[in-house]
Amino acid sequence: MTIDISPLSLESPTSIEEWVHVSEAVRRYDLPIIPSTTRSDIERALRHPWPGLTELGFVVRADGEPVGQFGLAFQQDDAATAALELGVSPNHRRRGFGRQILRAVEDVAHGHGCRTLSSNALFDHPGVSVGSGGASVFARAAGYSTDGPDLNYRLHTEGTDERRLDLALERGWAKATGYRVVSWIDRTPKELVDSVAYLNGQDTDDYHETERLTQERGRTVYHTGMVHEGSDRLVSWTSLSYQSEHPWHGSQHNTIVDPPHRGRRLGLVSKVENLRFFLRHQPQVTACDTLNAADNHPIISINEELGFVPTHAFTSWSRTYY
Ligand SMILES: CC(C)(COP(=O)(O)OP(=O)(O)OC[C@H]1O[C@@H](n2cnc3c(N)ncnc32)[C@H](O)[C@@H]1OP(=O)(O)O)[C@@H](O)C(=O)NCCC(=O)NCCS
Structure with a gap:
């Protein structure tokens, strides 16, 4: 099935609705413990861009239905490396959409002069398994290689x-x-x-x-x-x-x-x-989260002393294209 992509923008309330719909489906399936994505989060982010940073979002549809999304963020004065966010709705996975979306990502990224793309994916780390093998296999299959993981720690404050x-x-x-x-x-x-x-x-x-x-x-x-x-x-x-x-x-x-x-x-x-x-x-x-590189022992030992416990890990994947 072919996909079409349309930009996330304040001028298109549908694009915002569909972005939130996909983000929420992905969050509920992959990482339900994190805060939800709301319409106003997205509207505020679009209305108040970080200075010097270009942030692009695209909703991906197949047969008129939103099936995925991707975002790219890069510095305006040096677009060589871009941060990529890519998600496919859980009920549309393993049908090749991820691979097709990645091709669309590459077109957009290369059009802006981005050569290296880097993205975070959930990662099974000792003691914090969230059943997330798929994203790593996907990234590796797409020619991406990994850096060290980041660990999310949570303090239950009740x-x-x-x-x-x-x-x-x-x-x-x-x-x-x-x-x-x-x-x-x-x-x-x-x-x-x-x-x-x-x-x-x-x-x-x-x-x-x-x-x-x-x-x-x-x-x-x-x-x-x-x-x-x-x-x-x-x-x-x-x-x-x-x-x-x-x-x-x-x-x-x-x-x-x-x-x-x-x-x-x-x-x-x-x-x-x-x-x-x-x-x-x-x-x-009731909960505070903090994300740290898994080898940042000084800050991790402080967090543990306060009672923070690890909940999940991300690893960053990247690929340089040319
Ligand atoms: C990772 C993700 C984008 C994959 O989307 P998808 O549409 O299911 O991926 P595709 O169907 O195009 O899969 C392409 C290849 O990736 C690998 N793959 C994808 N999901 C997999 C899984 N759950 N288990 C094992 N391999 C998997 C396979 O090699 C697959 O090829 P195959 O189907 O011919 O075996 C999707 O699972 C997702 O949105 N995850 C949450 C967000 C995320 O982690 N994004 C990735 C950032 S790098």
């Missing part, structure tokens, strides 16, 4: 183990003398914004824009950092975000400690303080 968090904080402060904690919601206070931008690898104007777009995209972000009292600079920063459409769920963002200040348990203290700060404001949240 009845948070306060004693465990107290112990972690006690251990943290034993080494973190000479620092103080600061917490804030959404916009970073003026006196801290240069340090946060630096820790995030951005200049201050770009960081302001990142914050503005994150808010426009419907996220409320809770931040905690540690200020080095000797220099009065923020040297550690972590954040957790919340979206009102998924009141049960928190998403961990970056945790960064400036290299000269590592080894003093600032990451541990920041994360415990931020988790408590977050849950004080959003006590109805």
Whole structure:
């Protein structure tokens, strides 16, 4: 059966409806524990694009019925590598649609000058099997090769183990003398914004824009950092975000400690303080997720100390075409 593709756009409410329909079918089948994709998620993302990034989405139909989707994202000043998202509705799998969609992806990608495509797929990792062999076989059969996996860790926050968090904080402060904690919601206070931008690898104007777009995209972000009292600079920063459409769920963002200040348990203290700060404001949240490279032992050991447990793994697949 032949497929046709049409772009996801605000001008076409049908494309948004079909994108959500396919995304939700894929999520419910492959990874039902993650938050759903909603119409307003997609509309906000289309209305508020990240600066410097081109993000394209396409709905794939066969016989007029939506059977799949794909998305491509690449930097406007360097399109060589593109991130690919590809899904086929569960009731249309193993009929060659994935292979056909990949050919359409390649046409679009090459038309924009993308040479390398990279994509994430669920991956069976020791202890976190989600019965996901198909995507890996598909990617390998299509000539893609894999990098190391990323692990998703989840903290079940109902009845948070306060004693465990107290112990972690006690251990943290034993080494973190000479620092103080600061917490804030959404916009970073003026006196801290240069340090946060630096820790995030951005200049201050770009960081302001990142914050503005994150808010426009419907996220409320809770931040905690540690200020080095000797220099009065923020040297550690972590954040957790919340979206009102998924009141049960928190998403961990970056945790960064400036290299000269590592080894003093600032990451541990920041994360415990931020988790408590977050849950004080959003006590109805029952689960927080964080995704880390499986070999990022420092952050994984902090997460485990707080009680996060692994739930599933992704591995990144990529192929360079020419
Ligand atoms: C991966 C995915 C896109 C495959 O879509 P599909 O339409 O079922 O794939 P195709 O029918 O075109 O399969 C092409 C080849 O992939 C392999 N394959 C696909 N699914 C497989 C499965 N469940 N088990 C084993 N091999 C599988 C086979 O080699 C197949 O060729 P064959 O049917 O001649 O044996 C689909 O399972 C999906 O949407 N998964 C969730 C999202 C995802 O992980 N995307 C992949 C990112 S790399």
